Amino acid sequence: MSVPADISLVPDIQPAGSVLSVRGVETYYGAVRALKGVDLDVNEGEIVTLIGANGAGKSTLMMTIFGSPRARNGSIVYRGTEITQMRAHDIAELGIAQSPEGRRIFGRMTVYENLQMGTIVNRGVYFNEDLERVCSIFPRVRERLQQRAGTLSGGEQQMVAIARALMSRPKLLLLDEPSLGLAPLVVKQIFEVIRDINQRDGMTVFLVEQNAFHALRLAHRGYVLVNGEITLSGTGKELLANPAVRAAYLEGGAH
Known part of the structure; x- marks a missing residue:
């Protein structure tokens, strides 16, 4: 798949220590299990994206990391501190900020x-x-x-x-669907800002996005969430080239 010349793919980077570690996280809404044992990592200086269809549980995971709702099972560790059962404002004081969906x-x-x-x-x-x-x-x-x-x-x-x-x-910026409902030119501007604060300031970013094409071009690594479970992971380049990802999330939308 060709990449437009005006936006370059980010380079692969070597992990420089874990910032966020999610292990076996299960989140419920009443009796409904929205997250089914999610595992993922975000390392220092990375942009990591989570892609998936509507209803896959992407925003639920983002909100669970930030303490509302709280995980019923599993663990979330930020820079060596267990935050799974912490209150949202206490999590914020540790150095995590969220730009929520909507x-x-x-x-x-x-x-x-x-x-x-x-x-x-x-x-x-x-x-x-x-x-x-x-x-x-x-x-x-x-x-x-x-x-x-x-x-x-x-x-x-x-x-x-x-x-x-x-x-x-x-120290860790959580972005939930920053392109949602925006015109293509504005989407491009928003993604350029995300890239710039990562490259210039070293900001670690965890990005939840339905716009898989833009997100994977931006990200060093990515995960695919399907019905509350991680089904694929890899570098942004690897996932862009993956036939299953292209068929499910990219065909007809790579622009």
């Missing part, structure tokens, strides 16, 4: 106030410095600081959601 920004608050909310875990100590940083990453955010977040376009709201997560100075 953005979930505070629509009645200004963009500036949304970004302030991202600094709760570090008490706003670095607010001015970090505000300048996220505004340099997302110039459109700078233009909209005094605007109510609910009046922004979908792409602008996604930028605010990612910027808010970055305001906490995370």
Whole structure:
């Protein structure tokens, strides 16, 4: 499969120590087992993506890592600390930030106030410095600081959601469906930002995406989730070339 010349595949990297280790995780909604013994790893400095169809359990895994809902069985370890049963705000204080599916920004608050909310875990100590940083990453955010977040376009709201997560100075950034519902040009911009913060800042990223083509081009490694179970794993390049992945997730969508 050819790759457009304007976006290059990321290079393969060697693991530099585990940041996140998920082992045997089972999550339930009532009597329904949504995750069925999930195992995966995210290593220092990587972009790791989890792809799968709607309803596969991708967002459930992301939310389980962040403590809501909590895993009924299995373990989640972040930098050597067991976080499986920790509360979400305690997990955030360890250096994990999440940009959730559907953005979930505070629509009645200004963009500036949304970004302030991202600094709760570090008490706003670095607010001015970090505000300048996220505004340099997302110039459109700078233009909209005094605007109510609910009046922004979908792409602008996604930028605010990612910027808010970055305001906490995370060591691990969880991104849940950042391309959902966005125009192709905005999707390209969002993925370029993810690549840049990984390459320039060394940010470790765990990315949940339904847009498998873009996600696998971006990721160093990936996993495929089907009905709550990991069925395949490999480098982004390997999964892009895998006939089963191409048939299920890429045919007709590689653009």
